Amino acid sequence: MPDYRQEIPFFDTAIYNPKQRSQIDLAIQSVLDHGKYINGPEVYEFSEKLSTYLNVKHVVPCANGTDALTISLLALDLQRGDEVIVPVFNYVAAAEAVEILGLTPAFIDVSNKDFNIEVKEIEKRINSKTKAIIITHLFGAAAKIDHIVDLAHKYNIAVIEDIAQAVGTELNQRKVGTYGDIGCISFFPTKNLACFGDGGAIITNNEVIANKAKMIANHGQTNKYEHKIAGCNSRLDTLQAAILSVQLLYLEDNLNKRRAIAEKYQDGLKDISEICLPVQQQNSFHTFNQYCILLRSKEVREELQNDLKNSGIGVMIYYPKPLHIQEAFARYEHKVNDFPVAEDLCNRILALPVFPDLREEQLQYIISQIRNFFNQ
Known part of the structure; x- marks a missing residue:
């Protein structure tokens, strides 16, 4: 490749x-x-x-x-x-x-x-x-x-x-x-x-x-x-x-491109047990402004993130810290574990490229790099 x-x-x-x-x-x-x-x-x-x-x-x-x-x-x-x-x-x-x-x-x-x-x-x-x-x-x-x-x-x-x-x-x-x-x-x-x-x-x-x-x-x-x-x-x-x-x-065309990219991620990564893929509720049309996966742990997320970056693949974390423990809202005196799902997501989430002009060969390269990381 x-x-x-x-x-x-x-x-x-x-x-x-x-x-x-x-x-x-x-x-x-x-x-x-x-x-x-x-x-x-x-x-x-x-x-x-x-x-x-x-x-x-x-x-x-x-x-x-x-x-x-x-x-x-x-x-x-x-x-x-x-x-x-x-x-x-x-x-x-x-x-x-x-x-x-x-x-x-x-x-x-x-x-x-x-x-x-x-x-x-x-x-x-x-x-x-x-x-x-x-x-x-x-x-x-x-x-x-x-x-x-x-x-x-x-x-x-x-x-x-x-x-x-x-x-x-x-x-x-x-x-x-x-x-x-x-x-x-x-x-x-x-x-x-x-x-x-x-x-x-x-x-x-x-x-x-x-x-x-x-x-x-x-x-x-x-x-x-x-x-x-x-x-x-x-x-x-x-x-x-x-x-x-x-x-x-061009919006509808670009949304369809995003969905097509997301479907290929879903198909290419579905058999990797260490990854949870995004879901959408019934009777909805997901537009995938971001394509976010969940890893098993914060440590695995960090390792995969570094591996992809070293392979020339841009990734992002949406979001690294939930709002209740941001300093801007400290006066409300929320504590760690007050919102356990959000805190867990912040530790495990990783966003992959899903912009409309992502080329097929680039997409397949990303999928192959993730599969190689997990020895799949």
Whole structure:
């Protein structure tokens, strides 16, 4: 087999499709020609296209995914001290948005099968202060959002879906992000739907929430120089919106490529007993923003990680430390073993390359290196 040492990054942001590159170049040139770099027509056009794709009534573009979460919480008119349920095995953005607004993150452990929030633990954590739940559809796998929404309605709690890693993911033939009150998106370059920098959006079917989010994202303005509330400055650049409209055209094709890569990993690694492979719940469409395996122990994970890196294969750990033992949340006095599943995942998880332009020979090289490591 050819030697691909130093040739396989964990993620490659280059665009190799000549037609796609040409369309992006034209889209950028169009913005340069009209010079409307803030709130240009491409921002509205992309919002409309994304609304159609997700089958959601309102899209509010913003500067990044963390802003989308923060603005969403502000749009719900929560009060200081209100609790917001957050999965403890997660990127920091959700808990960070809760914390900086003076709200309280109520951490919940996750499932060791799909890495998403453990539904049966949610009701145990709900109390009179619980006002919202943030659900992250992690790695492109749909959480049990239908059950979560039913539970939230029972207690009159708002649901925010973080689909930063899951644009295009479906449950029961419905796009995630549209089940709850609000959906939040990041268009960071490594996401399923990606721009060439930072970008984000808020999606909702609730007109009141949409109007409030638009106002917050634009300095709290109802009209120019008329500020109804104190807001922030969070806008999706016209250049990024133009790029995203092109990227959206290729999204489904790229998702299918991710799924095809994941299927080949599943087939190539299924007989290695030392590895647990990702699963997806029934009636769902997993989009594999990450392809994460579980190793037998932290030591085996470290050995395999080093072996793959030495073979020129980029890998990542999502995530090396759960949120409850991060220094940023030390004031809540959580201890080790408070969330055993999340802590175990952090010790054993490893993400393999799954970007759409991963070539077949590269994929087979990765699989062969893993099999060789386990003497398979």
